[in-house]
Amino acid sequence: MKFIDEYQDSKLVKGLAHQISQRSTKPVRLMEFCGGHTHAILRYGIRQLLPKTVEMRSGPGCPVCVTANADLDRAIALAHLPEVIITTFGDMIRVPGSYSSLQQAKAEGADVRIVYSTLDAVGMAMANPGKSVVFIGIGFETTAPTIAASILKARQDKVENFHVMALNKLTPPVMRALLDSGETKLDGIVCPGHVSVIIGSYPYEFIPRDYGVACVVSGFEPLDILLCIDKLVEQIEKGEPKVQIAYPRGVKPEGNMKARQLMDEVFEIGEADWRGIGVVPQSGLKIRGKYEQFDADKVFPVSMKPPREPGGCRCGDVIRGVATPLECRLFRKICTPERPVGPCMVSSEGACAAFYQYETPDDLRSS
Amino acid sequence: MDDSILLAHGSGGKLSHELVEKRIVPLLANPALNKLDDSAVFEASGRLAFTTDSYVVNPIFFPGGDIGKLAVCGTVNDLAMNGASPLYLSLAAIIEEGFPLSDLDLIVQSIKKTAEEADVSIVTGDTKVVDRGKADRLFITTSGVGIIPHGVDISGANARAGDKVLLSGTIGDHGIAIMSQREGLKFSMTLKSDCAPLNKLVSQMLDVSLSIHCLRDPTRGGLATTLNELAHQSGVGIAIEEDKIPVREDVRAACELLGLDPIYVANEGKLVAIVDAADANKIVARMKKNIYGRDAAIIGEVSAEHQGKVTMKTRLGPSRIVDMLSGELLPRIC
Numbered sequence: 001m002k003f004i005d006e007y008q009d010s011k012l013v014k015g016l017a018h019q020i021s022q023r024s025t026k027p028v029r030l031m032e033f034c035g036g037h038t039h040a041i042l043r044y045g046i047r048q049l050l051p052k053t054v055e056m057r058s059g060p061g062c063p064v065c066v067t068a069n070a071d072l073d074r075a076i077a078l079a080h081l082p083e084v085i086i087t088t089f090g091d092m093i094r095v096p097g098s099y100s101s102l103q104q105a106k107a108e109g110a111d112v113r114i115v116y117s118t119l120d121a122v123g124m125a126m127a128n129p130g131k132s133v134v135f136i137g138i139g140f141e142t143t144a145p146t147i148a149a150s151i152l153k154a155r156q157d158k159v160e161n162f163h164v165m166a167l168n169k170l171t172p173p174v175m176r177a178l179l180d181s182g183e184t185k186l187d188g189i190v191c192p193g194h195v196s197v198i199i200g201s202y203p204y205e206f207i208p209r210d211y212g213v214a215c216v217v218s219g220f221e222p223l224d225i226l227l228c229i230d231k232l233v234e235q236i237e238k239g240e241p242k243v244q245i246a247y248p249r250g251v252k253p254e255g256n257m258k259a260r261q262l263m264d265e266v267f268e269i270g271e272a273d274w275r276g277i278g279v280v281p282q283s284g285l286k287i288r289g290k291y292e293q294f295d296a297d298k299v300f301p302v303s304m305k306p307p308r309e310p311g312g313c314r315c316g317d318v319i320r321g322v323a324t325p326l327e328c329r330l331f332r333k334i335c336t337p338e339r340p341v342g343p344c345m346v347s348s349e350g351a352c353a354a355f356y357q358y359e360t361p362d363d364l365r366s367s
Numbered sequence: 368m369d370d371s372i373l374l375a376h377g378s379g380g381k382l383s384h385e386l387v388e389k390r391i392v393p394l395l396a397n398p399a400l401n402k403l404d405d406s407a408v409f410e411a412s413g414r415l416a417f418t419t420d421s422y423v424v425n426p427i428f429f430p431g432g433d434i435g436k437l438a439v440c441g442t443v444n445d446l447a448m449n450g451a452s453p454l455y456l457s458l459a460a461i462i463e464e465g466f467p468l469s470d471l472d473l474i475v476q477s478i479k480k481t482a483e484e485a486d487v488s489i490v491t492g493d494t495k496v497v498d499r500g501k502a503d504r505l506f507i508t509t510s511g512v513g514i515i516p517h518g519v520d521i522s523g524a525n526a527r528a529g530d531k532v533l534l535s536g537t538i539g540d541h542g543i544a545i546m547s548q549r550e551g552l553k554f555s556m557t558l559k560s561d562c563a564p565l566n567k568l569v570s571q572m573l574d575v576s577l578s579i580h581c582l583r584d585p586t587r588g589g590l591a592t593t594l595n596e597l598a599h600q601s602g603v604g605i606a607i608e609e610d611k612i613p614v615r616e617d618v619r620a621a622c623e624l625l626g627l628d629p630i631y632v633a634n635e636g637k638l639v640a641i642v643d644a645a646d647a648n649k650i651v652a653r654m655k656k657n658i659y660g661r662d663a664a665i666i667g668e669v670s671a672e673h674q675g676k677v678t679m680k681t682r683l684g685p686s687r688i689v690d691m692l693s694g695e696l697l698p699r700i701c
Binding site for chain 1: 601625626628678684685686687688690693
């Protein structure tokens with residue numbers, strides 16, 4: 001199995017980096033929407049390969065980071081209910097909510113388990129008929145189809161003790177919200193590869209049209225990312241912003257029809273509360289009425305204390321691309337992966353965790 | 368019920384004696400153990416190394432090993448990492464009520480086989496049984512004693528600028544093999560854990576050179592964490608090259624899929640050696656002749672720059688700091 005090496009070829013990478021340097025004459029600010037891209041850029045040292053004219057900003061594409069504290073607090077409250085097993089993806093258990101975390105709840109006796117696939121959560125429900133299994137459904141358009149499939153599977157197999165807390169969020173509406181706010185001037189967007197596998201590239205067309213901002217869909221290997229940046233710089237230099245795909249092996253303009261049908265069957269679009277951004281209309285997925293028996297929020301109403309944000313934490317600014325992690329006063333001093341204050345330091349897709357983990361020798365010299 | 372562990376097996380009475388004398392001692396037999404005295408008595412002279420470790424792996428049987436093999440290898444390797452030749456081990460088991468006796472037999476067999484391979488004797492032990500739910504099936508603690516040969520001085524604090532950093536083989540095999548078996552993460556692959564006793568490899572390395580300054584097995588936290596420990600303990604910088612680190616293709620693929628970095632994934636049959644540059648090639652050549660060192664490579668060197676830090680030249684050229692693992696290794700979301 002050799003599917004990565006071709007996309008990490010150092011000669012090709014250096015050639016492409018050189019081409020970008022040649023092409024780039026004026027300063028540009030690009031946002032990589034997706035936390036996976038932030039990590040790849042820092043992990044492979046792509047920042048150091050780019051010319052000084054190209055500035056990269058991280059965006060809100062980290063599912064854990066954009067989960068509102070109120071939603072996280074509700075998940076923690078559910079975890080404390082008797083005979084409830086909470087299942088969730090990876091990092092979610094470490095994120096501090098307003099008063100506690102799922103990890104803390106687990107230490108206090110709650111049954112909290114990590115799964116890699118939502119179908120495993122359905123399997124867990126079948127294996128534990130006396131308990132209720134609640135899946136905390138976070139993520140973007142990437143995870144929504146599999147969560148929808150798990151609900152359909154639970155209905156088909158009559159698994160009545162499986163429930164989902166639907167917190168999925170949608171990418172294009174939040175991009176519009178960020179651009180509307182005008183807080184950060186952007187010239188181009190590195191569009192998320194995995195999300196675009198599902199939704200295709202058409203949903204980004206409004207960005208060059210209404211905002212004059214270039215959009216290129218990127219994969220996650222170093223060559224993918226540099227190819228994407230090269231195309232963005234080329235568009236900006238020419239003054240011809242448009243939507244392009246630099247990840248053709250994964251993304252078609254129309255996306256994945258089957259996955260979108262699954263989403264549409266189970267979910268309807270509604271408002272969503274984004275950490276650091278607030279409530280964005282039409283940017284979230286809610287479980288449709290006909291599947292409400294699987295909707296954890298309908299089945300387990302819990303009363304909550306009002307949510308609160310940790311003092312001094314700039315995760316909200318980092319999520320909106322207004323600040324880099326290095327501009328947060330807590331970064332590395334008070335907020336570390338061992339004792340995270342905000343979600344961006346916890347998640348393997350969070351910008352602060354990436355800046356912390358992939359520090360360069362130059363950063364050491366300058367600090 | 369004759370086929371599973373009962374609380375009475377831990378009562379100290381007849382069933383306890385039967386368990387020890389019929390199921391455990393005959394397999395692990397040696398003069399010190401056979402006496403069944405309160406402590407093992409043996410002769411030893413020279414500088415001794417002494418270590419202990421507990422094993423709580425889940426699942427207890429995994430591709431390429433089990434908790435018994437791990438409990439022997441782990442303690443043998445801890446002794447070997449100070450250059451000691453392991454001699455004697457203790458074995459203490461905490462068993463959950465209801466644990467199948469057939470599984471216990473398999474694990475004792477595995478302990479016997481691994482101890483034979485490593486050439487160590489289990490000379491003393493203990494079993495306790497706890498109520499169902501008070502332990503997760505089976506926990507094992509082993510302690511070990513070994514003798515450090517004359518002229519050997521190995522410590523995590525001994526790395527010097529200019530030394531070479533050696534790795535005995537592919538990284539991440541154990542962690543990915545275990546992860547592929549865990550509930551909620553199951554995926555099918557043919558990968559086996561690298562769990563192995565490394566004492567013979569170490570003694571062969573010492574045969575060709577006494578200029579081995581540090582040895583450590585990169586278990587939990589992986590290669591990155593071990594190198595950080597050594598850099599910190601010795602007050603030096605360590606610079607490695609990503610390209611030089613051997614990683615199996617299937618491990619790399621699984622890591623890509625799960626969003627993990629193999630340098631943070633656990634190993635149970637690998638070692639990192641920091642050695643005098645002049646002897647590095649000679650030591651690697653000897654390692655390659657041992658089955659547990661056949662993929663050995665020089666992966667970097669020790670420098671006086673960036674003290675206490677590990678830097679890695681990435682495949683694409685730029686360098687970055689490699690920190691210790693923080694928290695648990697968790698798969699990414701999308």
